[in-house]
Amino acid sequence: MTDDSEWLNLFVPGRLCLFGEHSDWAGSYRHLAETPGYCIAVGTDGGIYARVRKRDGIIVACSHLPHIEPLCIAPDSAELLSIAKAGGFWSYVAGTLHEILQSYPISGLEIKCDRMDLPLKKGLSSSAAVCILVARACNELYKLGLDKRDEMELAYRGETLTPSRCGRMDQICAYGQVPTFLTFDGEDLAIETIPLGGLFYYLIVDLQGNKDTVTILRDLNNQFTNGEGAIGEGIRRALGSLNQQIVYQVRAALISGDARRVGELMVEAQTIFDRLVAPACPSQLQAPKLHQLLEYPPLQELIWGGKGVGSQGDGTAQLLARGPEERLLAQSTIESELGLPCLSLF
Known part of the structure; x- marks a missing residue:
């Protein structure tokens, strides 16, 4: 295959992840977990746009970022x-290609990322999207x-070959913009x-804060697997039976189209997370910017949770607005008064 392919x-x-964060890796520890892990996730509007083609004897990957x-x-x-x-920057590409080469005769390929409107390190699985892109490129080009x-x-x-200790939820982006209920x-x-029973007007807000996902996953994994005191017990309960109760109620509310109930459960889930999970990694999970937004008075009449x-x-x-007009007003308020960019979903 030539370069002109x-x-x-x-x-x-x-x-x-609408509900059930961290339940994917927690559910893999069935000898420790109270229950399987459960979460509800959906693909975003934003993502990675790339061109791919076969190359013989070489792998080339080009970023849309000029300094890379x-x-x-x-x-x-x-x-x-x-x-x-x-x-490093190319670790996710390299890790996925390594796994593919273990089972499939891939002679080479070229990947050019033309655009990425998915923020990095914001909890929207930009790394998983990269890995899915590489797997799909090989699948499509080599008819696997x-x-x-x-x-x-x-x-x-x-x-998982990189320093990231991700669970199995992130790769659900392979399914596109379809709400899914996952059991681990x-x-x-x-x-x-x-199947959604109504319209749900989500607003995604970039908090523009500092976040170290590797540290969060490391500390929570350590407490979940080795913690014998109140923190370890609390995180296992939060990611086990309490999470199970919430996500089952959320699934029913999504199917019935009850946006108000979904919003109430968002508030409840956040309260449980702050009380039982955040103490396992306080340097990262106290999240002052997140709580400033969630408690911002002008938003309270515009959102369900x-x-x-x-x-x-x-x-x-993530905020669930009470309707399309309320979402527009909430976005305007957040961007003008708090200076934070927003993304609409659904």
Whole structure:
């Protein structure tokens, strides 16, 4: 295959965890977890737009960011693994390609990211979207016959080769903008799509704060698996039976179209997280910017509720507006008075 091979256009969205953050990895510890892990997630409007094509004997990846040097490397499994473990900019690409090469004869490819309207390190799974993009590029270019679950598995295994300690939820972005109910029982993952019974007007707010997802995941994993005191017990309860109760109620409310009830459950879920999970990583999860937004008085008559996103912290917040006009007004208020950019969803 020459450099003149035909380009293929791909788009992979990020994902928004509506409820059940951290339940994916927690549910994998079935000898410790009270229940399986449960979460509700949906693909975002924003994502990664890229062109891909076959290349013989070389892997080339180019970022849309001008200051990032392209990745140029032979399809060598050992070198890709080294790049993944180093945790640099190209680690997610390298980790996923390493996993693909373990099972499939990929001779090379080129990936050009043309645009990315998904903020980095904001809890919207930009890293998982990159991994899915790589898996899908290989699948489409080399006709591997993989389904979405196969792509998710390769992306998950690729990301776990990096310093990120992600769970299996993030890769649900492979399903696109479809609300899904996920169950994590050990290594088993069940995926159920959720039919929405009405319109839900979400507003995603970039808190423009500092957030270290690697530190959050490390500290919470340590407390979940090794904590014997109140903090360890609290996080296992929060990510177990309490989370189970909430997500089942949310699924019913989404199906019935009860936006008000979903908003009430957002507030309840955030309260549980702040009380039982945040103490396991206070440096990252006290989240003053998040709580300033959630408690901002001018928003209270415009929204049904709000909570953090992804691993939580001061990355991104989600608000459920009472209607389309209220969402517009909430967005205007947040951007003009708090100086924070917003993204509409649904």
